[in-house]
Amino acid sequence: MRITIFGSGSGIPEIGKVQTCVGVELDGKMILLDVGEGASSSIAGSGIDVNMIEKIFISHTHADHFIGLPRLLQYFKWRNRTKPIEIYLPAKHIDAVEKFLAFLYIFRDRFDFEYKFLPLPEGEFFAIENLKMKLFPTKHLKKYKKYTELYGIETVSYGYLIEEVTNDGVNLKSFLFSSDLHSVDEVKDYLDGLDLLLIECSHIEIEDIIDVVSDFYIPRIILTHVSPDKDLTTMTEYARAKFDMNIQLAYDGMKIEL
Template sequence: MNRIVVLGSSSGMPDPERACSSILIEAGDKSYLIDAGEGCASSILRHKIDPFKIKQVFITHTHADHCIGIFMLVQMMHLLENKESIEIYLPEEAVFWFENMFDALYLFKEKLSCKFELKPITHDFLFKDENLSLRAHLNRHLMSNKEFISEENLPNKMESYSFGLDLGGERIFYSSDIADLQDIENLIEEADLLFCESTHINVEELLELVKRKKVKKTILTHIPEELEVREDELIKTAKEMEYENLKFAFDGLRINLS
């Protein structure tokens, strides 16, 4: 049976009860990590996940709450003397910066017990193995920086992705951070499960969208404090709209798939 474990469900703001964005997919005899926000390594231990099974990590964009945990994850793998190799996929623009950052942290590839490789996610990225297919969909989340990047002549390319997954025939969509619902509205039709961020969207509008698109189950994550306190109210609103399958993520939430 395949399974998803939420390792981090907070928004960009650190939270005493939640790690930053990260979910783990267990399929076959492997695990895959999607996003590696701050605290993901300790969350792996807290929720009794076998870190040795993680073979691929996919990072959606390089905001710290989605990627900064990768350094501690690699450090942990090294200290655990994990001899396996890990592929770390991240937006193409960031591969060079991350290579340098690992060196800056004295996590020299050649000296670590665990081997890791940084690989680019490009606009037509598709990962496929015996358990999982994952397609990247460029979104507009980082586009608000366009003017500043251009004025300052910075190399940033504003690469930010949502992921569409097929896991043993189940269609799962991971929005990660988006600019607004337009970024995902044509990608979630009849999805079995939608993980949607809840910081940059309006939840009532999302409910209308998932109902219209016949999304079977929606889990809100990337939860800001102001939304956390509205959980009961929004679950009630969803029921009134005859959408029974809305759930708020929490760290340690386990979702069994077929």
């Protein structure tokens, strides 16, 4: 499995950084995890064939994880995409997103490919052949609970747990992308046996990540979604020296082979 970090930026806009978007590729097929602002430019710059993108998952509809979607659909059109695509969103937001696209003059019948919005799947499922996925809930959105009744919005966000398996279901590689968290404890149950942890460092502190992660052996840890107001140099050096942790910062265009 190959992971491409198309967008490593945090919610705070920064020159030269695209917001959250991660591609996971296996056997020539790719899924996207979140599509933040600028994702289409980053994907265009990577030169990939847009037809290889099979499915898109949106962990929550904060703009830095979602607002790149309309531009990405348009980019697909301009690159003559014909293959249908499934886009998974929080169920409660699907109708609003359909309406929003109409106000951006994005209409299905003007596209040569079909796109379908579907609710985020529950439990384990295969995103593509040999790529097993599970979305785990996080409390990142809990501060919006008071708006649920008035606006009918979702207040559960999700992280992504992804496994490459053989045809017989044997695990080959495991990867977790946290998306946005409320607390580092939300990933704790899934850390054992991971080959790669891609974890955000905007809403949680690096000290807490190191504290929790140091109890596990994870061959590679990458910090993404790092606020530009944070300098993580001292703490990453500390983690390397004290725990022999293979810890790095993500950058746009970063590729990881697992």
